[in-house]
């Protein structure tokens with residue numbers, strides 16, 4: 001099973017949109033996919049139509065209760081795609097696990113237990129460097145750093161890359177880092193210059209695919225569906241499809 | 255002194271851009287302004303040109319150390335505008351103050367001590383519902399909920415409004431809430447419909463001013479200056495100037 005944490009401490013750079021649409025296209029390509037919502041905002045859950053106000057169990061239980069497995073909580077949203085939904089209760093975890101030993105390995109242990117049941121696990125992270133993002137980085141073999149063309153987003157991307165490298169050294173865990181640029185608007189010089197700078201800084205870690213800006217993503221989120229089930233031929237849908245093909249092609253290299 | 259917390263748990267909806275440009279225009283209008291950066295990302299500090307990698311003291315010290323006053327830490331960035339800068343150290347506060355009594359009143363006490371030295375205090379908040387945002391809500395007499403046209407952002411705005419109302423009831427503190435729409439793109443039907451829906455939901459709490467989308471904000475952030483010192487005549491600058499005039503006009507109503 002491949003597992004990918006979608007991260008950037010900077011808010012609003014396209015993490016949830018990437019997690020939802022990558023997971024959805026991987027499922028469309030026939031992969032068995034698990035999406036874990038590690039953000040108390042629960043937008044990945046909402047973005048796939050899950051009613052997060054009436055959950056009996058959620059990501060919170062997976063992390064807090066040793067008896068709760070991924071399968072006890074996950075919900076099938078489309079064929080081949082299961083979601084571990086979250087809700088606001090998850091924001092209590094930082095304080096409740098404060099000082100507890102091994103608190104950063106909670107998600108890792110639960111994902112290891114379902115290793116054979118899925119081909120891909122995608123973890124959507126909140127815009128912060130706290131315990132939830134840390135659990136996702138430790139649990140996943142790969143990290144996808146999502147950026148939009150902005151100095152603040154680049155600053156966040158560089159910071160989270162530092163944290164991931166720290167985890168590699170301290171825990172001796174192998175982690176691949178890939179970088180994705182979203183909300184690209186080729187009409188502005190700023191975006192063009194930003195892409196050039198990002199390619200210089202991140203080199204081969206950058207995906208070839210760049211996700212172009214389109215209002216279709218907000219519309220799809222409003223309806224609680226992935227872009228491929230809302231506007232399958234729009235630029236944004238084609239871009240996430242080509243990203244998914246790049247991710248699958250990576251399998252040979254691993 | 256009026257104090258305004260700029261909030262929304264949703265990431266990337268324009269909180270920092272609003273805090274920086276509102277503070278800067280208030281100072282241009284001759285008000286004595288304090289901007290407190292309560293986000294460990296420190297983008298409000300960076301957006302006003304402060305070097306956050308070499309700070310001796312920061313928001314962290316103001317919240318952790320009873321001896322440290324606002325004046326010990328604040329930096330003058332332009333005439334009439336002082337900033338209490340932050341850096342990544344601030345993200346440790348949630349764990350370090352976990353369980354300590356009175357931890358939500360730390361910022362309030364420090365702002366009360368400088369009540370007579372400033373006309374306005376603006377507090378930039380991180381994209382989360384943790385202790386930092388809670389400190390800002392308790393410390394400030396007003397909250398400005400910032401939204402961009404998106405279902406996720408509206409969801410975040412409604413949640414944070416609930417938290418603010420909870421603080422009002424539990425602590426008996428009077429809090430005014432105002433709502434600002436940013437990144438408005440009048441070419442898309444989605445933005446137009448969103449504005450109409452927001453006006454229905456929030457009514458008189460909505461500012462008349464709407465901040466239009468323009469790439470100039472990313473350019474200004476890249477140079478570490480407010481929009482009025484970068485592109486004073488662009489739509490974005492005029493929008494924040496008119497917002498500031500609305501905020502000042504509110505003084506009569508308070």
Ligand SMILES: Nc1ncnc2c1ncn2[C@@H]1O[C@H](COP(=O)(O)OP(=O)(O)OP(=O)(O)O)[C@@H](O)[C@H]1O
Nearest residue numbers: 011012013014015016017127183213214218265404
């Ligand atoms: N390529 C795109 N073009 C236009 N809008 C986009 C694009 N990708 C995402 N968006 C929109 O931008 C907003 C921010 O995206 P999203 O919520 O996915 O970011 P995020 O990083 O998950 O935010 P947070 O930090 O709050 O978790 C959403 O309203 C989303 O619909």
Ligand SMILES: Nc1ncnc2c1ncn2[C@@H]1O[C@H](COP(=O)(O)OP(=O)(O)OP(=O)(O)O)[C@@H](O)[C@H]1O
Nearest residue numbers: 011150265266267268269270271381437467468472
């Ligand atoms: N009116 C606007 N038009 C276009 N871009 C904007 C506008 N306002 C802000 N931006 C850009 O959008 C991005 C997000 O804005 P900003 O960082 O202020 O949001 P935020 O809510 O503070 O994010 P976070 O949740 O990470 O703190 C930034 O790159 C900023 O330059």
Ligand SMILES: [Mg+2]
Nearest residue numbers: 015016039043
């Ligand atoms: Mg998100």
Ligand SMILES: [Mg+2]
Nearest residue numbers: 269270293297
């Ligand atoms: Mg911000």
